[in-house]
Amino acid sequence: MSVRGIRGAITVEANEKEQILSATLELLKGIVAENQIVPEDISCVFVTVTGDIDDTFPAVAIRQMDGWELVPLMCSLEVPVKGSLARCIRLMILVNTDKSQADIKHVYLRGAQVLRPDLAKA
Structure with a gap:
């Protein structure tokens, strides 16, 4: 078994608590769903947001999910690069798995598909 990183990102229309939690x-x-993982196999989850998201912590939504109460979570600000994607939430999930790096499915939704068009589903 190895520790693998699973990346994902999504954008919100506005800096509003419900939108942030829902996204x-x-x-x-x-x-x-894409990776068939369970909370028990998660080492930790890193959550980053762009500086224009500050109405709530995205981790609040994760913490309320059944089975995720004990998963270590950490929120942080994304590096503020000029011209970068706005209102973006990113996740890096470190998971214990037998899957190869090539078998990991990263998820990019909404406006965040521009970050990795090679990995985003149409």
Whole structure:
């Protein structure tokens, strides 16, 4: 078994609590479904947001999911690069798995598909 990183990102239309929480859940559920992972196999989740998202912590949504209460979560600000994608939430999930690096499915939703068009589903 190896530790693998699973990436994902999603954008929100506005810096509003409900949008942030809803988008975070949508992204996490997408990553879980695509990779068939369970909370017990998660080492930790890193959550970053762009500086224009500050109405709530995205981790609040994750913490409310059944089975995710004990998963270590950490929120941070994304590096503020000029011209970078706005209102973006990113996840890096470190998971214990037998899957190869090539078998990991990264998830990019909404406006965040521009970050990795090679990995985003149409």
